[in-house]
Amino acid sequence: MSKKLTSRAEDYSKWYNELVVKADLAENSAVRGCMVIKPYGYAIWEKMQAELDKMFKETGHQNAYFPLFVPKSLFEAEEKNAEGFAKECAVVTHYRLQNDPDNPGKLRVDPEAKLEEELVVRPTSEAIIWSTFKGWIQSYRDLPLLINQWANVVRWEMRTRLFLRTAEFLWQEGHTAHATKGEALKEAELMNNVYATFAENFMAIPVVKGVKTESERFAGADETYCIEALMQDGKALQAGTSHFLGQNFAKAFDVKFTSKEGTKDYVWATSWGVSTRLMGALIMTHSDDEGLVLPPSLAPNQVVIVPIYKTDEQFEEVSKIANLIKSDLNAKGVSVKYDNRDTHRPGAKFAQHELQGVPLRIAIGPKDLENGTVEIARRDTKTKEVIALDNLTSTVENLLEEIQNSLYKKALDYRDSHITEVENFDDFKNILKNKGGFISAHWDGTIETEDKIKEITKATIRCIPVDTKEEEGKCVFTGNPSKRRVLFAKAY
RNA sequence: CGGGGUGUAGCGUAGCCCGGUUAUCGCGCCACGUUUGGGACGUGGAGGCCGCAGGUUCGAAUCCUGCCACCCCGACCA
Missing domain, CATH: 3.30.930.10 (Bira Bifunctional Protein; Domain 2)
Known part of the structure; x- marks a missing residue:
């Protein structure tokens, strides 16, 4: 099995299948x-x-x-x-x-x-x-x-x-x-x-x-x-x-x-x-091309700590700090895995935890021992920063909350920018083909029209949204009168 | 169920057309050593009813027949 995941752009469906298997x-x-x-x-x-x-x-x-x-x-x-x-x-x-x-x-x-x-x-x-x-x-x-x-x-x-x-x-x-x-x-x-x-x-x-x-x-x-x-x-x-x-x-x-x-x-x-x-x-x-991205609320491990060391003494010192961090975070209800396996090198661990979507990674090495710091990395944004040990617990708590919110916001932005209102069938087909997402359009309420549209475009009416207001319009396919828009899309 | 394809080590594969040494290579696995701040390297090693059954042949992973399984594209669906 190759190390890299197929990218989403290359083959979305393959990306999904590989991700499910590789992320275990x-x-x-x-x-x-x-x-x-x-x-x-x-x-x-x-x-x-x-x-x-x-x-x-x-x-x-x-x-x-x-x-x-x-x-x-x-x-x-x-x-x-x-x-x-x-x-x-x-x-x-x-x-x-x-x-x-x-x-x-x-x-x-x-x-x-x-x-x-x-x-x-x-x-x-x-x-x-x-x-x-x-x-x-x-x-x-x-x-x-x-x-x-x-x-x-x-x-x-x-x-x-x-x-x-x-x-x-x-x-x-x-x-x-x-x-x-x-x-x-x-x-x-x-x-x-x-x-x-x-x-x-x-x-x-x-x-x-x-x-x-x-x-x-x-x-x-x-x-x-x-x-x-x-x-x-x-x-x-x-x-x-x-x-x-x-x-x-x-x-x-x-x-x-x-x-x-x-x-x-x-x-x-x-x-x-x-x-x-x-x-x-x-x-x-x-998820992204590096693997799974989990919202903190669903992550089996919200934080993973990876030790970096050359000697047994360093490992012991790092472990001492890692275990302190772990128990501090556990006390706040944060789930933490200390990845102290000596059978894998740090790089391999980084890659694995990324693939498995662990929201936050903390790395502790000799430099940190000297400076009283740790390196903390976000899975969602792939950003890293070195922070002081002192307020690590509250930083982690804040970051987890921020990740949860930011994942939702990102998904919401994507979703909202992929609801397209269309007024005629050419636009309908065009949007479906080139942009995808939901198409908000008027529909005359008949099964025949629904079937025809499905036959031609493979798009189905996903739902009649509960929060839309009444609005006079013409069916995107037949031109017959319609009272509200419905959401079309290709679906899984 | 229609159309196409593939079965070789845990995984991915070469070899098959044109039969002939000990079945190829990579990943993974095991041992030892060196390594360890982004997927380590070296040396050695283990691992194969070549999908199953039959046939042709001195000889079959390779040719023929049958069967089985799986994958892809349709029709069906959360």
Whole structure:
């Protein structure tokens, strides 16, 4: 494997794939389309999980766990949902292997061990969860029911890419039941806002909040809220979705409740999820040709200390200071790795920590011992300065905060400068081809127009942003009247 | 599922067209020594069912047949 990463300009997609592998985040496995998430990558995912989990609990949700398998009869109960996912389902048909009489030492599926009913490996859990909710909900007193689960799901995708689209992925899925439509709608919007806050404050990724058009909506939903992010190559990435499911699942699984007034009615539902795909968003938003760039809030190690020494005595002295710095910073809640491996030289360590996106690097060597200083380097700006040991702790704290903010600002500037308003289809095609990013344009609201535009340009309507104001205009494709602009883009 | 391609050491590869010494080179790995403020160097070493099965031949990584796997481009998708 070569030392240098392919540059983004040279081949963006190759850059991404190499970065994921070289930064030790994940690798392809022996199973087609399924990845192995390596410890460093998983550590980042755990940080996301921890923060999201906290936010879910703060908004009143509880975690639970439901089965991996969904009996086919349950899966098909909500027709639209079933139809939407049918062509990418893995299905378990047998429960036993046996020695193959024709091939000694090999196994075969025991033809006698066919399941009465096939089991679908969940591509999403609405079916199994709603069949369970039926037993949990009888009265308005049981509502709202606010459940989240952390799980793996399987979607048999044709073409896969590490983190962005894998046949199996990790995610959380929230599933809630409410007494009224208004309350369910509010929940779906609330969770979309939670995702947006998480993306922006924690991952430093600016997102557009919006709703999907009918054709992009989740199978089985009446409304899909989403957050859309923009990657450095000008393509959009759906980073999270929150669905208002109406009474579709309640009806499919016959989940009714008795109201205060004694009437019976179907409950109203939402579901919402984000996945390991966020790892892809994280990588493609901040990283550069030197490797990963992590916002401090997500970095497994926010600071790495690299010792520089010639003799054992120097190493000992440097280590003494390094350990003091480490414990001072730890006391302030800053995570620090002291990279005291004597098997690698400083240059190799610098390169590795850069590749892995550690926000701050502190180097301590003989010169620093003499002068009472350290060298501190920022990963995001690649700037270095020598500072006095005295106020190192507060300097580090300030820098980490500054990096977090500056990464967000940089991404926001890029995103904002890549939302282009266009008024006619020639400009639309031109911008898409030469600039990329989001195109803000009027649309006549029909699926036909949406499809045509997709067919011609490969751009889809990413969302109808929630914060746009009404504005009279003409559809960029048909010229028919339109009341608001929507965002188009090529998407992952 | 359509079109194209590739399988040689942990990774990346040469050799294949035109069959013939001990299968090439780089990275990585191991040992020892010298090194250590931006990816060190030297010396020595380990590591191969040349994707699998069959065929042709005195002889196959190389030719033929079948199979398998993977990659790229489409259609599908978070």
